[in-house]
Amino acid sequence: MNIKHIAIFSALWFITCTAFAQDTLRTNEYDVIKDFKPTLSEILKITSNPNPEVPEVKAPKLDYTLPETRLTTDATVYTIKPLAMGTALLPKLKSNYFKLGYGNYNSPVIEAYINTVRNKTSQAGVFAKHLSASPSDNVQAFSDNQINMWGKRFLNSGMLHSSVSYTRNVIHLYGFQPQSLNLSESTLRKQYAAIDLNAGYSNIIKDTSKIKYNIDLYYYNFIDNKDMKENDFKLTGTVSKYIGGNPLKVDLGVNTNTISTKTFEYNQVLVTINPDYTLSINNRAFVMLGFNSTIFSDSANGKLYFYPEAEIAYQITPKTITAFAGITGRLIKDTYKSLVNENPFISILNINKTDNKFEFYTGVKGEIGPQTSFSLQYSLATVKNMVFFGYDSVSLGQEAIYDTTNSGLSNVKAELNHEFADKFHFNFVLNYFSYSLAIPAPYGRPTFTTRTAFFYNLGEKIIIRADAYTMNKRTGIEVPSNKEFNLKAITDLNLGVSYKYRKNIGLFLNLNNLTNNKYQRWMNYPVYGFNLLGGITLTF
Template identity: 25%
Template structure:
């Protein structure tokens, strides 16, 4: 078996390197670019609507299959990025605006929250581009839990990144080095208010500190030819090292290659990757003991696409070979079908698709999804057996874009987070321990999702974006989709009454959720455990946020933000109450 694994890995790596050796390139955009890996708020987005653009030019659109994202609604203490306004149409050939060297943003808010961010980009040349990005955001305030207990909840996020590009005649070579660190404490707990002594006895991780540090390096070689008659490619290599305060480490290497070329009247596409993954100091799910996890995943996704002026059809397969040192090799295959038809171009487009894939649940991805998960977690991969979707999109008017979509997903081995407790009986006393880190249960689930999205430009100075999702869960063994909402709504707006002044608003509405506390009780040392489940209803969330920005001069701006000005107290995860009203004010200076 090991010889077969080494042979498969070697063949794919050789193929990627040979493909990379045939490539050289150039890039048309030299603008400063920031690439940030973030924890997605629980707002599963449907296909991005085409930006309002009245230029009479038809561009091919790709319909992305929906995916299931467990992460519930969550966001930083302060949102330091503004929503993206509706882009104004520009005539082709407009001269580019001159670039500055960088941007510095500084701010401060309540909860003892300093914020700083620096972007620097060397003046680009015809052959290269280079930039850097650094940021810091932290908070040292206290949070009042739903049981009125006031607890310390410090947290911080730090990011450093350098990136560059080298432009060749037909391709671009790009690379980056990045480091990010997130630090926090396990400040929350479910249930009644407790004395400090009882907290120490009953809540294993109460006020324990945690951090997640991740360093990464990426290299990409991408063709920049527009002709489909030539071979188009994007070859990449990525490595990251991850470490936590509790001692877990992770190494991941990903080699990837995407190629496409016209074959007669069709476009042939191939996406392939090799992932080598290793984690240490985790609780191995196969042996229930501390140890390592090591996996190798080979993916190959071939497809063929036919296109006309107002229709397209893509047929293919997604495949994955999973090699795990703790179990037998596993090969999976999924269908891949995408179809679009525009009976009225730019006004109405119908789309449908069938898809499926393997979700690789690494230690770092679970830590990003739920930072309060048990720090020794080893979560199994999730199999999206099939995702059937369809809908329509287009323009209602020249200023209004829309998308409506329905999807049905069949998911195997989906994890759901629960809280675990233990009731211990002995001769001298009875006591209960209730975790404030999350365990998980698995289930097979079918998910119906109905989505709608509208982007409307009221005027050149006022735009509104609405996004709504409804979810219905059909589970095999679990009673509920624990801590998952039945709907979510996002409303964003930008208003610019004058050239120097801009207002923004974001409203997040999340439906009610059900959480589970599972207790294990022992009547004696020789008796088997008795399991009792207690369902907790989490209230809906309505989070109101506004911001303002004033341009004092072409280089100096002032900004202010109010988050959660509706003063709602809610739990993002059971026991973890959000911060109340928080504000930030600051300046930004471009140079």
């Protein structure tokens, strides 16, 4: 062994011997019992407060430099092709037409209408029609003929208008007659002819503070084949002006009427002055005040008739529902022509004037929707010389019967309208009348009527029209015996169809009195039963 190894071995042996020479350690345990008192050491506080530094913000100063450089561009012009205009801008209106047709009861119809259209300075037109029927018995034959011409001239200051018409109507007094009479067709024939003339002028104002006016002149000559003649001349005018933002209107008129035969002559003169003023309150309420006055003179005497007039209206909902009430009155001139227009079978002429002394009315009207409107009204009037009609067994015609006392007349009227552009129209009107008379009954007149009209345009090719008319039973009277009769209720249904076969060619078919009810509108004068009329229409 070398000296290094001997030294290491000797050291390890010495350490081992020393460890074994130690005594064994004692394991004594001690318990210490004492109250626990926690103590906290003093906290070292920071004596300085925070003082954050506020940053300094400065808006930067910007300098812009625009280069002085000019851009040169060459314009490019494109030619735009115009839309097709020419005659396509305003297509020609085919308002002119010619109608030709035929029906049972040997009924031809010829009708024509020609009118100038789209003229800025003038307008004129003409209408002509012939309709007749010749049943087998020939006593119910009739003929209606008319031709109307009119014209308008548009000026910078106003408009001139004029019209002339001629009508010729033939009927027969085919009322009940005993076989023993055996009257000829010429004896029963009644023929009426009338010429009507009208001319007038109305100014155009651009400033509502100016006076607006119009003036009209009317004249007609009415004759029959029994030597009855009537000439009527009337001059009317209206002047209106806004005062305080509300309209003041005055209607003026002068009317002369002469009825004559070979044995007598009856003259009437009427001068009317009817002013009214309408006050608007917040565009919701309206008050109208005025009066109707007539100076009347005839072959017997003269008299002034005065009627107060007033109306108040309030829009319950703006521009849709309006409630109204008012009073009025007027003098109605009866003429031979007006009586014939209502009852063409007049054979005994009684002429009187109807005095509507006082009338109260109230109601509500408005719109239910954009295409639907309605009206509901009640009126109560006191009328003197109300006219009715009875059958005269001597002349076999109709006679006017007047209730010469102050009669009472009340009326309830309801109306409903609905339309959708030119595609659909509907109208319904109902009337209920109640009479308080000195005579036993309102001879010839109903107490309840309805009228319904329907129009439908199907694709501009087919047009359907329909209407229905109803009337309750009435009381008729035969004079001079004064025997009364009951006239049955009336239901009259009609249907019309038009078909556009070509661009300018159309076909039509009218079916009248579909129920074949030969009712008597006037006593002893039954109407035709079911009848049809069809033909062709040319437009140009």
